[in-house]
Amino acid sequence: MDFHGIDLNLLAAFDALMSERNVTRAATQVGVSQPAMSAALSRLRKLFGDPLFLRSAAGLLPTPRARELAESISQALRQLEATLISKPDFVPGEAKLTVNLGLSDYPAFVLLPALLEALAEQAPHISINVHAFSDRDQAVALLDAGAIDAAIGMPPTHPDGRILTLPVLRDEFVTIIASRHPAARGGMNMKTFLSLPHALASPEGQRHGLVDQMLAQQGYKRTLALTLPHMFALPGVVARTNMTATVMKRVALTSPAGRMLALFPPPVALPEIVFHLIWHRRSDGNPAQQWLRTLIESVASGL
Template sequence: MDFHGIDLNLLVAFDALMNERNVTRAATQVGVSQPAMSAALSRLRQRFGDPLFLRSADGLLPTARARDLSEPIAQALRQIESMLVNKPQFVPEKASLTFKLGLSDYPAFVLLPSLLQALGKKAPGVSLNVHAFNNRDQAVDLLDAGAIDVAIGVPPTHAVGRIMTHPVIRDEFVTIIANDHPVAKCGMSMKNYLALQHVLVSPEGELYGIVDQALAQQGKKRKLALTLPQMFAVPTIVAQTRMTATLMRRVALHSPVGRRLALFPPPVALPDVVFHLIWHRRSDSHPAQLWLREFIAEHAALL
């Protein structure tokens, strides 16, 4: 197709390159050979008078000109697609397929059991293949590689145009201690808090968390007795020791030892934790993928 001297297939190639940041993967997305995609990139550079994409250790890095072009071109292609392509509807009750879902520990523990129950009623032929990840940026790698369809976790460290997010779960921090501990009766003052030994949850292995940052701003420091990556082991550890921990409320409430814990507001102000749906822009308008994201968001809202 040619429009005033512009081959619209070049715009499709540009959009794929922005999505994938890799010539081979972009060629696969569009359905052409790798040499054909390389040739399209060469023509795009000539057309716009800009390199558009520069090679780097992390793949193709878009130039400022490419970033300016990205959203207008993507919107134009979506409008053309909506006019020309009659997309089939996704009927969950009749569907038979497997979605690949990336989950960090928190949504796997808090959301997944009830989500599966609801999914079995709404779409009995649909199954989930769950991939675990701990590093927030690992979700981007999994989405880029097509290993997962959607992830639920903390948003990536750096915003990238090809990755889309939507908040679905919010939780607050609480400080927990065994309910037979003397502090459980007298209250979690700052003095008592700093006198206790603490458990730090650090999925990425760091020895300094959000609580430590907040305390440092007040010139204070807590005593760390244990650092571990698994947050859901913490309530049991706290219930059976004299230690304390500051973690998300639902982690404590969903624990088998929840009744053996006393919960207090942390003695320092901490922001809520927000978990997002995270997906690749290439699947943004796919009917089945769209249904899955809406289903997860609606179910998460019930929490």
């Protein structure tokens, strides 16, 4: 079989560059010096007759040709690795390690308790170090930097081959009001909805959310009485005031104030919200992280 002089180490360098988008980090991943990785990139450009990666403020940006090559090269390298290199079995009950997990507010409140319960039963020596994030692309930055092993949140704004995602949690919106409020007995139609003062959770501090966008499409506008950054504070606020809020259903159901609330379908159509498990391609084949991702998916499906 003639590979026309192609060095498999060059393909490993390409895979690392595609994964890391940074010469220094790619060099570390494959265990060579930065000059050696720069030299490998020069050889790759000559081999494929394409720049492959262009420098930018965000790191190395792959060209269309690089994106075209990436998946095939990655699959070939993973298959070779699986064939030639035997990895020790991962035994959860015996493993002693710390996992860095990025969580937005929703999975931290809804999923984390059940995940920790499952870990205590199946892998008691694995500890979790949680990193909070609010912006969906902040999770990608944390993964790129190696600060976290995986994240659970909204999928990245710009999907990319180096970042892998799997939908694990789904929820729907409900409109909540204090159960003692007169409107709770009459139902939540559009007229009642618009007559009430509204509270909005907005981590970025904006006074315009998804509900406002959907209302505007129908020519309506609601009155905002409160904007706050924390979604899980809303049920307690609504239970003790005459305000209403539109939140994800589990936010209301898991709140200590949940028994003081009445829940209604929003009078405006809102999409289902899907949270994703997000990880970097560099860790895709790691046995410990593969096991943890499977556990997270299993726990999430049981909620």
